[in-house]
Amino acid sequence: MQQGFTLWLTGLPCSGKTVIADLVATELKKRGLKVERLDGDIVRKSLTKDLGFSKEDRYKNIERVTFVAKLLTRNGVIVIASFVSPYNEVREMSRREIGNFVLVYVKCSLEECIKRDSKGMYKKAIAGEISNFTGISDPFEEPINPEIIVETDKESPNESKNNVIRKLEKLGYLE
């Protein structure tokens, strides 16, 4: 039976979490593995649709996602979760709860993220039109001991994906 684990991608908005998470998920599915993707777009439809972006709501958001990831992981599913998840304390809560937990820091300079700004959110945050925006009006705490760091302002998405896969093999989570 395949071993379940949770691959957790953290990083600033527009740092490239979704792109890399999707590439890794596609690669693992090709290998015949059971994979579930969890991200804001997926969970905000049902699981967390009552939540905003205050510190308290961010905690609740990750707490609920963690519950789902824990149950899937212990039943042999690979969960690929991509969330800004800006606080060390909250990421470490997820790690403790889930057990088989691999943290990926999707590193990208704030300048580059602002340049990308795929949904125009940085623009609004800088103009003060939205509050609690990570990187502008809310902090992002760099992970202290991530298992993997990918630098999306220096590597192509495919290079980042390959780095993640290689590291998962090295850690013994993949054959």
Place this chain on the structure above:
Amino acid sequence: MQQGFTLWLTGLPCSGKTVIADLVATELKKRGLKVERLDGDIVRKSLTKDLGFSKEDRYKNIERVTFVAKLLTRNGVIVIASFVSPYNEVREMSRREIGNFVLVYVKCSLEECIKRDSKGMYKKAIAGEISNFTGISDPFEEPINPEIIVETDKESPNESKNNVIRKLEKLGYLE
């Protein structure tokens, strides 16, 4: 690979949902199957701890549980969910979302449930000390087409458990 499905037990408070759900779970685990139990005590610790018992909150509660059950079910896990879940519309939402869904109506007369009253909740509800209590101050809609009915005021818990197992075999969910 084992087939995932969700066994959903609905019924009045103190009708015996938890007892039967636990007996079925134990039996399936003995057979080497992957099983997850979901009930109020489990999910209210994290997933739904902000929710009360208004109609709206009951809907949200079942909506979040359904999200979890759907993901587990489609990954080959057997989910055994026991919730009062008093509304037909909400149970049918779960059925639509989850797909492999088997509804068990845990039937027990209100009189017998009040007599059991294991947590003293009926007493408080009748005294008006708690509101929105199903059976007293909130409705319970009998399921229209449940796959299984167990009558816990007429059968022993073991008989009910055996009836559930036999029916799951007949439906092709178990060998």
